[in-house]
Amino acid sequence: MTSSGTSRRAFVAITFAAYAFLTLAVTLRHEPWCDEADSWLLMRDGGVSTMLSRTGYAGTPALWYLLIAPLARAGLPYEAQALLNLALAWAAVLVFLVWSPFPRLAQVLFVFSYFAAYEYAVLARPYALMLLLLFSIAAMWARRAEHPVAVAIAAALLANTTSHGLIIAFVLGAVLLADAIATKSLRRPAVILALGLIVAGGALAALQLRVPADGPRVVRYVDPQSLPYAIGSAFLPGFDPRPWFAVSLTALICIGIAVARRWQAMLFLSLSLALLLALFVFVWLGGLRHAGLILVLAIAALWMATADEPGAPRWPRAEAVAIVALCVTLGLSIATAARSSIDDWRFAYSGGEEMGRFIRERNLDRLEIAAHPPNETKSVLVFLPGKRFWFPATAAYGSYSTWDRTFDRAQLTPGQTAVEAARSQLAGRDWLLLTNFEVASKDFQLLFANGGRISGRPTERFFLYRPLR
Secondary structure, three states: OOHHHHHHHHHHHHHHHHHHHHHHHHHHHOOOOHHHHHHHHHHHHHOHHHHHOOHHHHOOOOHHHHHHHHHHHOOOOOHHHHHHHHHHHHHHHHHHHHHOOOOHHHHHHHHOOHHHHHHOOOOOOOHHHHHHHHHHHHHHHHHOOOOHHHHHHHHHHHHOOOHHHHHHHHHHHHHHHHHHHHOOOOOOHHHHHHHHHHHHHHHHHHHHOOOOOOOOOOOOOOOOOHHHHHHHHHHOOOOOHHHHHHHHHHHHHHHHHHHOOOHHHHHHHHHHHHHHHHHHHHOOOOOHHHHHHHHHHHHHHHHHHHHOOOOOOOOHHHHHHHHHHHHHHHHHHHHHHHHHHHHHHHOEOOOHHHHHHHHHHOOHHHOEEEEEOOOOOHHHHOOOOOOOEEEOOOOEEEOOOOOOHHHHHHHOOOHHHHHHHHHHHOOOOOEEEEEOOOOOOOOEEEEEEOOOOEOOOHHHOOEEEEEOO
16 A cells, blocks of 8 residues: 555545544534424324325425434434434545545535534434435546446435435436437437436426425515525625625636536536526525535536546646635635534524423423424424424424425414413313413413523524413
8 A cells, every 4th residue: 555545544534533523522412403303203203104295395305204214213312313414424524535536625624614514414404415415426427427327326316305406416417418418328228227217216306396285385586685695605604695705606606617628517517506596596595504505516516527537638727726716715614614513512502402301301291282383393392202282373283394384374373372272272271381482471380491592593492381270
C-alpha cells in the first residue's frame, strides 16, 4: 500500500469518526418535533396498510415509511427512527468521502456544514435517504455505461423518497435517455431495462402522490421571494438571504460554469433547478430542508462533471473557482451547523418529550387527554406508547395526522373554541387538556408547562390542565 493510499484511508477514517461522534451526540439529545413524530406515529398506530392508503394525503411516497415500519411495529422507542436516519446520513457521508473527487478541504467543509451535519442527520426525515441515493448515483456516474441498471435502481428509489426526489429522478431519467441516444446505446438491453426501471419507479411514486378528492387543498400562489430565499439559504443557511443572496448566487453560477463542458451534468443541474425553483415559487417552499436540496444538486452535478470522461477536455480553472466558491459558503455554513447543534444540545428542540414523560411518569396517560391543535401535539404522543389523544376540533381520537380537509379545518379551529368543545364532549369524564397556548380560565388548573427555551419549534411549548368543574 502506497503512502498516499494510507494517508487517504486515514483521512476518511478520522473525518468520518469525528462526524459520526458529533452527529450521534446531538441526535441522542434531540427531541422530535411534530413532522418527525408523524411518520413514527403513522407506522406505530396505523401500520403499513393505513400508510399506503394515505400517501396521497401526506404528499410523500412510501419508501421512508417502509423503512420505519419494522422498527415501529416491533414496539421500539422513537429513538430507533432517529438512529435509522442517522445511519443513512452516515452512509451518504461515507460515499461522499470515499468516492467524491473533491479536495480534502472541500470534503471536510461539506461534511461539517449545516445540511450534512445537522438538518439531514439530526432531524429524522426522508432527506438523508435522498442524500445517500443521489450521492450513490454521482459515485456511479462515470461508469453508468457499464452499470446502467445500478444507476437506474438508485434513481427509481430516489423517486419514491419525496416529491422533490421524484422531480430529480425524472430529470435523471431524461438525461440518461438523451445520453443513450447521443452514444447510440439506446438499443442495448441493459439500457432499455434501466430506463424502464426509472419510468416504473417514477410512475409508482406519482401514483402514490395523487391527491384524493378530500385531500388537503393545494393553495396555488406566486411567491417570488421563495427564489432568493431558497438559493440564499441553500449555500448560506441561517444567514439573512437578502444581503447574502448575491454570495450564494455567485457560488451557484460558478458551479454552473464549471459543469458546462459536460452537457449531461449541465442538463441535470439546470433542469432540476428550474423544476424545483418553480415548485418553490408557485406551490410551496417548506423551509431550509428543501432549500438545501439546491446545494445537494449543485454538489452532485459538479461531482458528475468532474468524474466524467477522465482525460477529456476540461475547464480546470473554472472547476477551481467553483471549488473555492463552494468552500467559502460551506465554511460559513459550519457556523450555522455549530450554533444549531449547540442549541439542540443545551435546550429542548420541542417540548413534546418533556411533556410526554411528565404525563407517563405520573400515570396521567390513563386519563382522557383532549389535545389542540392536533398537528403540534403529536410530538407528545411519541412518548406515550399506545395512547391516542381526543381531538375536540375533529371530535375523534387520533395520533398521526390524516392531512385531509377535516384535519385542515381542525388546525384552523381557534383555541378557545376547541377548549369549549372539549368541555362539552368530555363532560362527566376524568380528563385533561393539552394545548400549546395558555388557557386563561378559572375553570382549569395548570398541572405542568414546559420550562426553559424551546430552540427549534416554539409552537411546541405545551401546557397541561385539569378541569376544575
